Amino acid sequence: MEEELERKDRNHIGEKENMIIPVRCFTCGKVIGPLYEEYKKRYEEYKKAVEAGEKPKETPKQILDDLGLERYCCRRMIISHVDLLREAAPYE
Amino acid sequence: MKVTTLELKPNKAVLKIENTKPYFVNSLRRIMLSELPKLAIEDVIIYDNTTPLFDEIIAHRLGMIPLPTDLKLLTFRDQCTCKGKGCPNCTVRYTLSKEGEGVVYSGDLQPEEKSWAIKEDKIPIVELTKDQRLILEVEAILGRGKDHAKWQAVQAPAYKYYPIIEIDHKKCDLCKKCIEECPKNILEIKNKKLSVKDIEKCTLCRTCMDVCEKNAITVRGDENKFIFRFETDGSLTAKEALLESASILEKKYEELGKLLKKLK
Ligand code: SF4
Ligand code: SF4
Ligand SMILES: [Zn+2]
Ligand SMILES: [Zn+2]
Numbered sequence: 420m421e422e423e424l425e426r427k428d429r430n431h432i433g434e435k436e437n438m439i440i441p442v443r444c445f446t447c448g449k450v451i452g453p454l455y456e457e458y459k460k461r462y463e464e465y466k467k468a469v470e471a472g473e474k475p476k477e478t479p480k481q482i483l484d485d486l487g488l489e490r491y492c493c494r495r496m497i498i499s500h501v502d503l504l505r506e507a508a509p510y511e
Numbered sequence: 512m513k514v515t516t517l518e519l520k521p522n523k524a525v526l527k528i529e530n531t532k533p534y535f536v537n538s539l540r541r542i543m544l545s546e547l548p549k550l551a552i553e554d555v556i557i558y559d560n561t562t563p564l565f566d567e568i569i570a571h572r573l574g575m576i577p578l579p580t581d582l583k584l585l586t587f588r589d590q591c592t593c594k595g596k597g598c599p600n601c602t603v604r605y606t607l608s609k610e611g612e613g614v615v616y617s618g619d620l621q622p623e624e625k626s627w628a629i630k631e632d633k634i635p636i637v638e639l640t641k642d643q644r645l646i647l648e649v650e651a652i653l654g655r656g657k658d659h660a661k662w663q664a665v666q667a668p669a670y671k672y673y674p675i676i677e678i679d680h681k682k683c684d685l686c687k688k689c690i691e692e693c694p695k696n697i698l699e700i701k702n703k704k705l706s707v708k709d710i711e712k713c714t715l716c717r718t719c720m721d722v723c724e725k726n727a728i729t730v731r732g733d734e735n736k737f738i739f740r741f742e743t744d745g746s747l748t749a750k751e752a753l754l755e756s757a758s759i760l761e762k763k764y765e766e767l768g769k770l771l772k773k774l775k
Contacts, residue, residue, distance in 0.1 A: 442575035453633040
């Protein structure tokens with residue numbers, strides 16, 4: 420988990436097509452676009468629970484399983500995504 | 512040949528195919544990847560785009576959306592009676608117009624006819640802030656996976672040999688090493704004997720063979736029996752994709768047969 424947070428801190432600006440979640444998995448082609456928002460919401464809950472020292476309702480692994488992401492190619496699409504579109508939004 | 516369905520969902524199928532050879536299962540797999548037609552967005556006419564994404568990126572994202580495909584109603588544009596101009600027999604049109612704060616989803620594409628409405632309607636295309644706008648029109652046509660990945664209806668088609676796990680109970684001393692090491696957790700001790708819980712989950716990784724010091728377990732694949740699995744992106748159901756692929760394969764063999772008859 421620490422590794423995941425670290426990755427988020429790194430700067431990915433310049434990769435314009437990566438600013439918004441890709442429609443499909445780069446490797447297998449599964450449609451993963453609609454899953455990102457839900458993953459993020461549930462991940463935030465997990466993070467909140469961990470930071471508050473409580474037992475989280477579900478772990479990121481369980482969230483990914485529940486979203487039907489079986490293959491690790493699809494799982495990495497979700498966990499490694501950095502959503503930057505909002506930062507670039509003012510530049511038309 | 513014998514086919515049994517182990518799992519059949521709208522977008523996923525797992526089949527057991529017996530009495531056949533890898534080349535046959537593989538030819539079916541390759542037809543699914545490269546020959547099976549489906550509908551995808553090919554032309555995008557952008558009237559206004561003040562979003563942070565370039566026109567090209569938006570067009571590319573639109574192309575990736577799975578569109579419900581009724582193969583009975585459509586023909587390839589280059590084989591159509593309209594001679595490639597684009598008519599309702601070969602082309603499906605959608606329009607999109609959105610302004611102001613919010614996410615533009617795939618479901619915002621409005622079809623000319625309701626029956627073509629996009630089922631996977633929650634794919635984010637771009638996000639708009641207050642004064643941003645996206646107005647466009649698209650044309651979708653049939654295509655094949657070999658021309659572009661956006662026309663590939665089937666994802667991750669794969670097969671594996673049906674596992675055969677042999678345990679020599681005389682040699683096995685129930686040390687449990689294989690049980691601990693099996694990545695799929697399918698080995699257990701039952702009635703004081705090592706046994707397999709769910710053989711279809713075995714990946715033939717042979718870790719159990721490597722850790723066994725008594726050479727009591729052997730794993731191999733049955734070369735005449737396969738587990739074949741694939742998913743679809745929703746443009747076709749798994750069943751439609753399988754039946755259509757099989758009929759494409761059949762036609763290819765027929766064509767070859769005709770050509771061979773002409774030889775001499
Ligand atoms: S081959 Fe691999 S998956 Fe199969 S039983 Fe042995 S360790 Fe488990
Ligand atoms: S590792 Fe070998 S000896 Fe030990 S339980 Fe498994 S099969 Fe038996
Ligand atoms: Zn994938
Ligand atoms: Zn036509």
